[in-house]
Amino acid sequence: LAKTTQPISMDSYEGQEVNITCSHNNIATNDYITWYQQFPSQGPRFIIQGYKTKVTNEVASLFIPADRKSSTLSLPRVSLSDTAVYYCLVGEGSNTGKLIFGQGTTLQVKP
Amino acid sequence: DAMVIQNPRYQVTQFGKPVTLSCSQTLNHNVMYWYQQKSSQAPKLLFHYYDKDFNNEADTPDNFQSRRPNTSFCFLDIRSPGLGDAAMYLCATSREGPKGEKLFFGSGTQLSVL
Numbered sequence: 001l002a003k004t005t006q007p008i009s010m011d012s013y014e015g016q017e018v019n020i021t022c023s024h025n026n027i028a029t030n031d032y033i034t035w036y037q038q039f040p041s042q043g044p045r046f047i048i049q050g051y052k053t054k055v056t057n058e059v060a061s062l063f064i065p066a067d068r069k070s071s072t073l074s075l076p077r078v079s080l081s082d083t084a085v086y087y088c089l090v091g092e093g094s095n096t097g098k099l100i101f102g103q104g105t106t107l108q109v110k111p
Numbered sequence: 112d113a114m115v116i117q118n119p120r121y122q123v124t125q126f127g128k129p130v131t132l133s134c135s136q137t138l139n140h141n142v143m144y145w146y147q148q149k150s151s152q153a154p155k156l157l158f159h160y161y162d163k164d165f166n167n168e169a170d171t172p173d174n175f176q177s178r179r180p181n182t183s184f185c186f187l188d189i190r191s192p193g194l195g196d197a198a199m200y201l202c203a204t205s206r207e208g209p210k211g212e213k214l215f216f217g218s219g220t221q222l223s224v225l
Binding site for chain 2: 030031032034036041042043044045046049085087089091094095096097098099100101102103104
């Protein structure tokens with residue numbers, strides 16, 4: 001089983017900010033938190049990665065509290081093209097790089 | 112330029128006829144993964160290689176095998192495909208792995224079983 005829990009689905013409207021929270025209560029001390037976006041019939045695409053505090057890039061921000069047991073992906077001013085499934089991944093605590101996807105969050109952006 | 116390349120993009124096979132899917136990478140990454148993704152489901156890890164070490168998931172059917180002859184290439188062999196094996200197969204790489212580093216995905220191979 002994946003070590004992450006996310007809401008199954010979210011709805012938003014164009015131009016709004018969207019925040020998706022992921023729980024990872026058993027994250028290992030040295031593990032990264034990584035978010036991916038996936039469109040139908042395509043492989044997942046990297047969005048953002050962080051270890052602690054806040055990370056921002058040209059498409060999103062990632063907020064990580066001090067205890068690192070959760071993280072929040074923030075998408076500013078979403079558009080229809082942001083309709084996709086969003087996954088957060090953390091390490092599985094293995095020495096071999098095992099990475100398991102949770103159920104993901106389906107974001108539907110409406111006009 | 113594509114860094115993780117999967118061939119073919121679409122593959123049609125017959126029930127019970129062996130099929131091989133291929134993946135290559137130009138990133139020189141240590142870890143390679145094979146995921147199976149069925150419609151409206153999350154990718155499911157089948158197995159992964161940490162360098163030359165093969166790591167099979169406990170619930171991966173014996174029908175699925177893999178080979179990694181060198182750092183750049185990895186193959187997924189389905190010995191006797193059933194109708195339930197129709198899915199998107201995703202290959203991914205990561206530089207080192209143990210800390211949950213960034214995954215680089217190929218475009219996937221969509222497998223149909225007739």
